[in-house]
Amino acid sequence: MTNTRAENPLRDPRDRRLQRIAGPSSLVIFGVTGDLSRKKLLPAVYDLANRGLLPTGFALVGFARRDWEDQDFAQLAHDAIKEYSRTPFREEVWAQLAEGIRFVPGEFDDPEAFEQLRTTIEELDAVRGTNGNHAFYLSVPPKFFAVVCEQLASTGLAASTDDQWRRVVVEKPFGHDLASAQALNATVEQVFPADSVFRIDHYLGKETVQNMLALRFANQLWEPIWNSNYVDHVQITMAEDIGIGGRAGYYDGIGAARDVIQNHLLQLLALTAMEEPVSFSARDLRAEKEKILSAVRLPKDLSASTARGQYSSGWQGGTKVVGYLEEDGIDPASTTETYAAVRLDIDTRRWAGVPFYLRAGKRLGRRVTEIAIVFKRAPHLPFESTATEELGQNALVIRVQPDEGVTIRFGSKVPGTQMEVRDVTMDFGYGHAFTEASPEAYERLILDVLLGEPPLFPRHEEVELSWKILDPIEKYWATLGQPEQYGPGTWGPASADALMAAEGRHWRRP
Template identity: 50%
Template sequence: MVGGPKTAVKRLSPILDVLAPKPDEGARARLAAHGPRRRRPLREDGPQRHRVRPHAGLRRGLRPLRQERVRPRQREDRAPVDAGERRAVLAVRARRPRLRAGGQRPRLARRLHRRFRRGPLDARGRDGQGRPHPGHHRLAARPLLLARQRRLHPPDAERPARPVRRPRDREGREEVSTPGPDENPLVEGLERLPVHPTSLVIFGGLGDLAKRKLLPALYNLAHEGALPERFHLVGTSRSEMTDEEFRKEAAEAIREHSRREPDETVLEALLADVRWVAGTFDSASVYEGIAKVLGEFDEGAGALTLNRAFYLSTAPDFFPVIVEQLGAHGLHELPDEGEVRIIIEKPFGTTLASAIDLNQKVLSVFSEQQVFRIDHYLGKETVQNMLAFRFANRMFEPVWNRDHIQSVQITASEDIGIGSRAGYYDQAGALRDLVQNHMMQLLCLLCMEPPIDLGADEVRNEKVKVLKAIRPPAPDEVDQMAVRAQYAKGSAGGEDVPGYLDEADVPADSNTETYAALRLHVQNWRWAGVPFYLRTGKRLARKVTEIAVTLKPVPHVAFGGSDPAHPTTLMPNQLVLTMQPNEGVSLSLGAKIPGTRMRIRPVQMDFQYGTAFVSQSPEAYERLIMDAMRGDATLFTRNDEAEAQWRICDPIVSTWEATPGPLPQYEAGSQGPVEAASLLREIDSWRRI
């Protein structure tokens, strides 16, 4: 051809302009052509919003990590394609692929047909469903959403928007209401939970528990937008300080102990209006100061009623004192529709008599619905997962009884010593510290019958039934069902460590146990005859909390073989639920070893919680503080439940206190005392820690 291909294309241009469809011709019935016919930019808040793929948990639009600024540089003979209104879907220009770098490029699809007269992209029967790569044509190919920069979100939220169909017969779009100026900056753009506005008062506001757990938990709730729109924090203790000094101390504790790096904007907003009330817990001035501060918060809320929550993060001796003073100053109730709740830390009593007395004093001021006795083990995701594991999987229910289960072991071991807690630990011991509360709760969740629903009373009713089915031991039976010991010097983590009696501030003649092991029986139809072994201790081989359910062996080994020199031995199946450090579930199965003989060995089938759910699990106190503010008592201990736990452990505590020492010793870093083997039946053995 004379003049070459370019000359031919130039000669054909007038013909192609005539033959090419007009902007609104030949389009599919379900699509609207882009053009100047008073079409507003595509938006994701119209009647087709359900077809847009949002990020999980997102509200009011996508939020990219960064925002590209695109300047309009259209050709003079083409109409503008850039959106110029508010938060519209922006058509990113073709031939400029770098504008979509960093995760904003649409995924590639089939290539466009390369031929003359292929028509517009949305022509019927042509390339309407294709996704062209930048550079295939001169017009913008695909709209992408560039949201406002102030909405931060994880990287996986930065993705192309799904195509939105626009009805032909509609000119406008519904407007989305924008947040008002008074909206809580802590939850802007984040998912909200139905929590009523609350004022939280922490007694012992800068104690060890508050610094390490409570304040970081509050920050993480604020970071995730879970706190109510109006949330106020008040701290109180004997220390004299100003509100500003409390703010600085709290911020420093959050920076040191939070599970995520604090965002200074969120941290500042959380602590902007914190208050501090100084004084002793038996002083009337403290409660008058608290009432004054809470009254100021109520006035600032106007017609909105603020709930109140009092968190007792103090020594147990102060629990009845604080409860009595709250009642005396009228802080236990509100005259209007607001709710008042009290959260009491463990230990709830040190004996059965003290637990009953404390319950009576608390319930003389507050109703049971207002009281939340906290056990942080129940706030752990893996402990809550036990309910899902048992009642969401039908495969386990047929074997979850005495006919198929040989024994159950519950272990809560630690590889550290008492550290600086000698004053508390020497008065408590391993039995009071872990067995009476945490381990009893694990036992209840493992053995309880299915509740009719997961309401607070239904779940706790079933747990109380389990505790009532465990017969408390008589004094002369304690030695046959319980063992105690103290750790001696040894090696832990490659270092030599002292024994318990050599620790600082521990009396040389102390009879406090650092190791406790029990054998219990749940005497009901499901569990009769199945032994439950519980053990906990300091300075053991490693830190682990687990429940091991050992099934009975198969009744007959059909492939035993005829060679008596190589008998086939089968290990019973074992189901292990691990709470820490590697949360998950493992099941041991018997499998054939490759070879000519039928040889069986155990293999593991593992489920790792962190691998299956890549999101970071919240801390236990985050869930429990939220539940307390919402009034959900499912994961808290009821009064009859606390007393039932003490009825089992109190005879053991009384017998041990009446029995003089010295106690059996076990080497630090070992598996525990050899005396613990006396609790086992001949067919049972302790799992290695």
């Protein structure tokens, strides 16, 4: 009998049926009491265990400045998992995971704490069968990266052998400019080989971002028109409808461009614009992304091709909200932007003359991340001008979040006795097309770390190329003083609209 059940064509082919299961190993999380660990990392580890993708002897070690015992950390993990995990909580899965939970208290500059960590890891090798394979997740501010790596090196914890691996996972930000990124990369790679360094950009773990590769290279439909002959421009948007919350200590002095454009949006640009790789190995994917990032050209007039702003106080969603300068912990004279928009060009044969517009901001109209490929208008319309008054440009929109999917906008005849053409949309949504729930980005990325599979992790070359793009913009903005104000619930400052209007274009309203 033929099996007619449709398989998910986007499922990783190395899933559980093909033994895409992590081998004996442990995950050591530094800064395990922080929000990232509680809300993302610990639930992702549990969800992997619940899906049967971790070995039975897997171990989880927390390291933080708390006077805790193993059971205290286990309770934190238990509570975080029950609140934030994607898959249902099952006592038998938790019980098995809890047996491998350990906690090491200490400061990052305390050699004795790292000696205790080494002893703990050796005990796990003997009791849990982790076989000397350990990943160290630095869920800590970048200023602690160097000291943690040096401690791992001095205690011998960073050294891999032919049959035992050690890996380090680094969270963004990867520096605050090119010079700091180069110094950070040099520090980390003095301790761990380049192939053992995994820089996390959680956007690259999202199903829709990975689907960009399937959309482009598994279909004949798009690639012939994925070029300057047919594409008018590209818009890449990451909008949030919230303010900075309690992140003043991190956000002030960083801003929207460093926080989002330098990493997330330039990675999305690279995936959108790159040529077809020879294979989907890490080496070949990175090579194509690096070619694109090295071909990005900044406009000569940054005043006309960039925009920045700060959200002001006002009403949003029926609630009175404070402005950025009134947020707790923010300097009233801060010049940090909460909105950033830039126009970039790519000097390649495929994209010559096609502008890429990137924007990111807080307190905008709604939460959405999308890539919009906007096509040129048809060269000739054999209709009366009144028949196409409401007809816009064709567009392909890849929605990264929150409603993951793809939308195609095209012209269609309005029902009736006369010819009237109007825009309509054709929509594909993950939630409707597939019965399987999409895994969280951190599930995929943590599993890839444990498997040693780095295609979704940018190397230091990509990070440095991204800073080379952003640094001149930041240097120019530093000469301007206070950013332009924009109201909460709007789509940014007037200068962002002027940036587009100067070229006869406008931002999409997602």
